[in-house]
Amino acid sequence: MGATIGEEQVRHVAALARLALPEADVSRYARELDRILEHVARLQAIDTADIPLTSNALVVAGVLRPDEARPGLSGEDAVRNAPAQHAGMYQVPRVLDGA
Amino acid sequence: MSVGTVEQRYETVVGLEVHVELATRSKMFCSCPTDFGAPPNTQVCPVCLGLPGALPVPNARAIEYALRAALALGCEIDRECRWDRKNYHYPDLPKGYQITQYARPLARHGTLRYAGGDGERSVRIRRLHMEEDTGKSTHEGMPGGTTGVDLNRAGVPLIEIVSEPDIRGPEDARLYLQSLRTVLLYTRVSDVKMEEGSLRCDANVSLRPVGTQAYGALVEVKNMNSFRSVQRALEYEVHRQAAALDAGERIVRETRHWDEKRGVTFPSRSKEEAHDYRYFPEPDLGPCALTEAYVEQVRASLPEAPGARQARYERLGLPAHDAGVLVADPALALYFDRMLAGGAAPREGASLLTVELLGRLNALGVTVGESGCRVQPEQLAALQELVASGVISGKIAKDVLDEMVAGGADPQAVVARRGLQQISDDGAIVDAVRSAIAVNPQSVADFRAGKKQALGFLVGQVMKATKGKANPAKVNEILARELG
Amino acid sequence: MELYEWPAHRIHRGLVTGEVSAREVALATLDRIGQVESSVGAYLHLRPREDVLADADAVDAALRRGESLAAFGGVPVAIKDNMCCRLLPTTCASRILEGFHPPYDATAVTRLQGQRAVLLGNTNMDEFAMGSSTEHSAGGVTRNPWDLGRVPGGSSGGSAAAVAAGEAVVALGSDTGGSVRQPAAFCGVVGLKPTYGRVSRFGLVAFASSLDQIGPFGRDVRDVALLLGAVAGHDPADATSRPAEVPDFEAALVPDCRGLRLGVPREFLAAGVSPEVRAAIAAAVDLLVELGAEVQECSLPTVPYALDAYYVIAPAEASSNLARFEGVRFGRRAQGTSDYVEMFRRSRGEGFGPEVRRRIMLGTYALSAGYYDQYYGKAQQVRTLICREFEEALSGYAALVTPTAPSVAFGFAEKMDDPLQMYASDVCTVPINLAGLPAVSLPCGFSNGLPIGLQFIGRAFDEETILRLAYAYEQAADLRHRRPPIVAPRG
Numbered sequence A: 001m002g003a004t005i006g007e008e009q010v011r012h013v014a015a016l017a018r019l020a021l022p023e024a025d026v027s028r029y030a031r032e033l034d035r036i037l038e039h040v041a042r043l044q045a046i047d048t049a050d051i052p053l054t055s056n057a058l059v060v061a062g063v064l065r066p067d068e069a070r071p072g073l074s075g076e077d078a079v080r081n082a083p084a085q086h087a088g089m090y091q092v093p094r095v096l097d098g099a
Numbered sequence B: 001m002s003v004g005t006v007e008q009r010y011e012t013v014v015g016l017e018v019h020v021e022l023a024t025r026s027k028m029f030c031s032c033p034t035d036f037g038a039p040p041n042t043q044v045c046p047v048c049l050g051l052p053g054a055l056p057v058p059n060a061r062a063i064e065y066a067l068r069a070a071l072a073l074g075c076e077i078d079r080e081c082r083w084d085r086k087n088y089h090y091p092d093l094p095k096g097y098q099i100t101q102y103a104r105p106l107a108r109h110g111t112l113r114y115a116g117g118d119g120e121r122s123v124r125i126r127r128l129h130m131e132e133d134t135g136k137s138t139h140e141g142m143p144g145g146t147t148g149v150d151l152n153r154a155g156v157p158l159i160e161i162v163s164e165p166d167i168r169g170p171e172d173a174r175l176y177l178q179s180l181r182t183v184l185l186y187t188r189v190s191d192v193k194m195e196e197g198s199l200r201c202d203a204n205v206s207l208r209p210v211g212t213q214a215y216g217a218l219v220e221v222k223n224m225n226s227f228r229s230v231q232r233a234l235e236y237e238v239h240r241q242a243a244a245l246d247a248g249e250r251i252v253r254e255t256r257h258w259d260e261k262r263g264v265t266f267p268s269r270s271k272e273e274a275h276d277y278r279y280f281p282e283p284d285l286g287p288c289a290l291t292e293a294y295v296e297q298v299r300a301s302l303p304e305a306p307g308a309r310q311a312r313y314e315r316l317g318l319p320a321h322d323a324g325v326l327v328a329d330p331a332l333a334l335y336f337d338r339m340l341a342g343g344a345a346p347r348e349g350a351s352l353l354t355v356e357l358l359g360r361l362n363a364l365g366v367t368v369g370e371s372g373c374r375v376q377p378e379q380l381a382a383l384q385e386l387v388a389s390g391v392i393s394g395k396i397a398k399d400v401l402d403e404m405v406a407g408g409a410d411p412q413a414v415v416a417r418r419g420l421q422q423i424s425d426d427g428a429i430v431d432a433v434r435s436a437i438a439v440n441p442q443s444v445a446d447f448r449a450g451k452k453q454a455l456g457f458l459v460g461q462v463m464k465a466t467k468g469k470a471n472p473a474k475v476n477e478i479l480a481r482e483l484g
Numbered sequence C: 001m002e003l004y005e006w007p008a009h010r011i012h013r014g015l016v017t018g019e020v021s022a023r024e025v026a027l028a029t030l031d032r033i034g035q036v037e038s039s040v041g042a043y044l045h046l047r048p049r050e051d052v053l054a055d056a057d058a059v060d061a062a063l064r065r066g067e068s069l070a071a072f073g074g075v076p077v078a079i080k081d082n083m084c085c086r087l088l089p090t091t092c093a094s095r096i097l098e099g100f101h102p103p104y105d106a107t108a109v110t111r112l113q114g115q116r117a118v119l120l121g122n123t124n125m126d127e128f129a130m131g132s133s134t135e136h137s138a139g140g141v142t143r144n145p146w147d148l149g150r151v152p153g154g155s156s157g158g159s160a161a162a163v164a165a166g167e168a169v170v171a172l173g174s175d176t177g178g179s180v181r182q183p184a185a186f187c188g189v190v191g192l193k194p195t196y197g198r199v200s201r202f203g204l205v206a207f208a209s210s211l212d213q214i215g216p217f218g219r220d221v222r223d224v225a226l227l228l229g230a231v232a233g234h235d236p237a238d239a240t241s242r243p244a245e246v247p248d249f250e251a252a253l254v255p256d257c258r259g260l261r262l263g264v265p266r267e268f269l270a271a272g273v274s275p276e277v278r279a280a281i282a283a284a285v286d287l288l289v290e291l292g293a294e295v296q297e298c299s300l301p302t303v304p305y306a307l308d309a310y311y312v313i314a315p316a317e318a319s320s321n322l323a324r325f326e327g328v329r330f331g332r333r334a335q336g337t338s339d340y341v342e343m344f345r346r347s348r349g350e351g352f353g354p355e356v357r358r359r360i361m362l363g364t365y366a367l368s369a370g371y372y373d374q375y376y377g378k379a380q381q382v383r384t385l386i387c388r389e390f391e392e393a394l395s396g397y398a399a400l401v402t403p404t405a406p407s408v409a410f411g412f413a414e415k416m417d418d419p420l421q422m423y424a425s426d427v428c429t430v431p432i433n434l435a436g437l438p439a440v441s442l443p444c445g446f447s448n449g450l451p452i453g454l455q456f457i458g459r460a461f462d463e464e465t466i467l468r469l470a471y472a473y474e475q476a477a478d479l480r481h482r483r484p485p486i487v488a489p490r491g
């Protein structure tokens, strides 16, 4: 089976996942992911026509909570773990309008 | 040179995606309050902050509200609708995904009917689903080059209502949106204020040469903050696309932002590569399990739809326009219905409400739905009955209403206390007429000399003497007899 | 038996009768930590000694006031570093969570604290629970108390090693694909993965939400049964936690297997399972028969594909669960970026270790446009088949018997260069997570002084049967008093 994931695709996936990937690592990732995907490709041999997906085997349906408001964290606790904050806001490098 | 107007040459195809904030007390998946305007990051908890290990639990009332809206729009309900994750990274999206409904939305296949520019319009609703809101980013008050993120709004319940591309132009888009707003107001699931962001609208616009069927390239327009700006933005976009097509250019599929001040749309400076939201089933939540009985119970609790209400008012004899004024505001329509139940005559009652009462309330800056309005619909109905049965004149009624608006008194009490009952008793009017004739010989002479306006002066004198309570028809009749 | 070796139920009896004080118990464990922690490296964060003793003193004071004592009152416990606790930092052994102090507690931790358990600290793990050896930790290695040159298994290697070495009486771990059972097997202790939904996941930092469960470690089956009972039960804060009644698990501990039909699925003994493991399982089966069980071979034909399905599903969910780590509200942020996209990319690139990055990439790819059906969709369909096969098998058998891991503990760095080899060590545990079923691992023999794990797989929400089997086997095999001979601290 030929390569299923190339270096270009590795860069694209890293961009989607917002992961900085040193250029030197790209080919290694491509190789590793390729090996895993090649193994996983064995799944294609199984006949799953008309078989539904199980996204969670034992999940409970229809669980809800009543619409009751309760105070959560204090403003102080809310930003206590933030790497940067200003005036109660989480502070991040500039986000452009319409971005 | 192109021949004909833009509208003659191109058909505009618009689909609207509308996000509506639901008026629940707590958020979609946690118990944080939803109050507007709190200091930043004070209505948050581990769940809506997306802290590690926190888990969502859906709000029962949010689902009920979404269901009300879906039923009011005539949708088919998926009683086992599911939750999905929509994955993308943005500073105001705490978990790096939004919990929404993708493959199995709550509702599909609805319809919105409304009065369009030229006749009845019917736009299909493709789907209505539930999701959570994001937080807000701001530069205001932040040190240079940085953005502040406030997550108070993150997790507020939303419904997204997606229309089919059945909308046929900028004005039609505005009418669709306004009529959608009215329907939602009746369901009482949201305050639907576009200016405050509880109703938000994105538009997909494309043009196609008249007579063709294929859709043109879609342009998504965002950031329209009022009904008027929706129309303006789409007008701009239609002309921009037409000019491009006329010049033989291709329309690129893109997202554009509406700039309200400059009156233009401009392409987003998005660094996002092609959107790939990697939707997949939310593993932290099971499917909804809405029973048929529950859906029917919610359906039965829905108020009369605006269209049906309009028709009912017209059947009661209201002019279409007057009926429309009442229907456009659910609080007003509800008030009017209570007046009808209190015995008010439809036409006269409607005018007493929309002209007299609303005029006075406007001056006070309140509306009928608010506590500042001290006149109950039953009281207004009683006032209208006092006029209809001749107890007071229409003129006196206005004075009585002034007092009711100021003090919340019953009209009967005001009339009795101030002795405002109309005088229809001949004896009392004859006395007043004779004394007016006796005191104003010059006017009597003028009248007899053929000066007809002298009669009006004498009527005025009689009315003055009876403090306006004399029945004007009777005064005219008796005066004519006495002078005759 | 030294005091630090006492199981929790023995400590409970000692406290209630006044034979020992909670302070003595805490001191015994703290001293043991002082002796061996530098060799084992089970913990990432230990609470200050005086805080631990203050908690113990509070238990003694309560006893003096005549208050009743819950099963874990005064018992020194450890938690894995992926369960939020206000008393400790929670880092998931990752640089990206450096210095994170959760402003809330995981429900399982709250329940233990409600019993007045004495919390010691949190234990080492593979970063974000992704690994089978605890080598993928930003906090250094944990060594297997039975052989300091070998791994303790993973990802809950620190919890397993702490219990094995006497550095905690019991501990909590989390099990997404075997992360409680495989280290329990490697470290010669008992570890249980409850039925999905049995224990609240609130406050457990998610790896793969549809597979994760918090599970107990103990040095004997009774402690594991008690600890499960202490943390189990419905939690309104977790929509996937089951509103089912929690049975008295201790009452299920009957020392025989009479009337139980057991299946031995042949796929779990296929190539890849070492001869000594095979031999130990065969001997265990013989003993179960002696104890009254009826044992038959059976087959779950799709199970050999479980690992492939797992290595699509778990990374797919993880890629989404780990999206929130971008340095905005908590955790580590890369310095010197002027635009938020760059800030996100670099914070995540620098903060996550290689295995976590690999799985995020794999999961992102499996969900991305054009590949969803081929990978994620296909894997979830195969999962359906696996669920059905388990259900069918367990309709005929009360439980299934398998090895926990295909081999005994392996050496450091043996599998680090080859992800596929590392993944293969989960081959016997992963299928159970896909089906959401409960399973317990306990020692069933030794090979060259290294423990071998026996696994019982039960029906959904029937932990009682597998605990009974484990208890009966444990009593008969009588291996539980064998303790690791931790050699003197290294150099």
Ligand SMILES: [Mg+2]
Pocket: B100, B131, B160
């Ligand atoms: Mg949306």
Ligand SMILES: [Zn+2]
Pocket: A072, B027, B030, B031, B032, B043, B044, B045, B046, B047, B048, B049, B155
């Ligand atoms: Zn919240």
